[in-house]
Amino acid sequence: MKPRGRKPDPDVDARIKQAAVTLLVSKGPSFTMDEVASAAGVGRASVFRRYATKRDMLLDALTLAMDAQVPAVPDTGSLEGDLLVIVTETLAAWSSPEIAERTREIFGEAGRDPAVAEIIRTAMRDRMTRSWTIYDQAIARGELSAGTDLWLLSDMLVGLVVYRGLINVPQPDPAQMLKALMRGFTR
Numbered sequence: 001m002k003p004r005g006r007k008p009d010p011d012v013d014a015r016i017k018q019a020a021v022t023l024l025v026s027k028g029p030s031f032t033m034d035e036v037a038s039a040a041g042v043g044r045a046s047v048f049r050r051y052a053t054k055r056d057m058l059l060d061a062l063t064l065a066m067d068a069q070v071p072a073v074p075d076t077g078s079l080e081g082d083l084l085v086i087v088t089e090t091l092a093a094w095s096s097p098e099i100a101e102r103t104r105e106i107f108g109e110a111g112r113d114p115a116v117a118e119i120i121r122t123a124m125r126d127r128m129t130r131s132w133t134i135y136d137q138a139i140a141r142g143e144l145s146a147g148t149d150l151w152l153l154s155d156m157l158v159g160l161v162v163y164r165g166l167i168n169v170p171q172p173d174p175a176q177m178l179k180a181l182m183r184g185f186t187r
Helices: 010-027 032-041 044-050 054-068 079-095 096-113 114-130 134-143 150-166 172-183
Strands: none
Touching: 010 032, 010 044, 010 054, 010 096, 032 044, 032 054, 032 079, 032 114, 044 172, 079 096, 079 150, 096 114, 096 150, 114 134, 114 150, 134 150, 150 172
């Protein structure tokens, strides 16, 4: 006996996923499944065949969006130079009012939905782990001690920027932020 129905069309799958990511970035988590269908140029039923709920689609779109925003690992020849590139890129994301607003909305959603929080946590940790090479090189060059708490250093870099972005206060100058982090505030 032959299976009923058609095989899922990978092109339709890709268009639906792309439409969901695009709407997540442009509209935030408030997009609807009908909007996704319209943006993808498919019928409503095609979307519902792939996603039982809007939450399922949101989680998939968020995962795809977080994975797509992985910058290259810098290699300037110094820890301070590499970190300056990372801080500058992180700050640049918050300088776009639309991206900042979407990020605040998504972080707000993370406070309500543990699955959203897990996607964000995993993506941010994975991104930091992919950048670990800069720490390995800094340790090899003698710029960092082997016992440095690298998670704390990473969290301090990104945490300040995210905190300021979430409460919508001006971001620091990248060089000043890095100087304070690397050398502290004392004379």
